[in-house]
Amino acid sequence: MTKYPMTVEGAQALEAELEKLKKVERPRIVEAIAEAREHGDLKENAEYHAAREQQSFCEGRIQEIEGKLSNAQVIDVTKMPESDKVIFGVTVDIVNVDTDETVTYKIVGDDEADVKQNKISVNSPIARGLIGKEVGDVAVIHTPGGEVEYEIDEVKYI
Structure with missing residues (x-):
């Protein structure tokens, strides 16, 4: 199961x-x-x-x-050893490389996802592009409008 x-x-x-x-x-x-x-x-x-x-x-x-x-x-990410790696449950600050716009997302399960609260599903294109990356890495996210590059600025285990 x-x-x-x-x-x-x-x-x-x-x-x-x-x-x-x-x-x-x-x-x-x-x-x-x-x-x-x-x-x-x-x-x-x-x-x-x-x-x-x-x-x-x-x-x-x-x-x-x-x-x-x-x-x-x-x-429960608060009970895990903190690192700079993006994993399920973390809150991550990402910076759009082209516009310098910063966005904060929490990576959550499918049922919890709520874009208005900046909670994105672990299966969303953004989360899939971020998971496994570390602070300083650039993630290329495939969007309907084309590819967007985000630099991972901070990973918080909160």
Whole structure:
């Protein structure tokens, strides 16, 4: 079975969502179904069908999260010896060689990726181009607009 890399924060976020779904959403939906049943005829009962649909979505999401957590390989970079090498879970500052623009990215698992928070998937073109490189190295990233060169400025194990 394949294990998928995940940061500690990513695993905690999934566990928190799972807890909320099981202890808050699931009981609320069950209550809504019971209340809708009291209205009588289930064939034309919109509240009942809406609640059942919510229940289906909730149970599906619970199974999905449990599956992801069971296949996760949680990696805590704060417990690793620090180096200048880019690996999964690190935060890296890169400088565009052409424009001198600096960008900071954290390399995370697929489910955690959020460009707005500068968290990029380990499988993204940028992360794939950076992994294995060290501070001072230049990484050539293939983008839809052509190749872009980034120099690795700093690697943080935070």
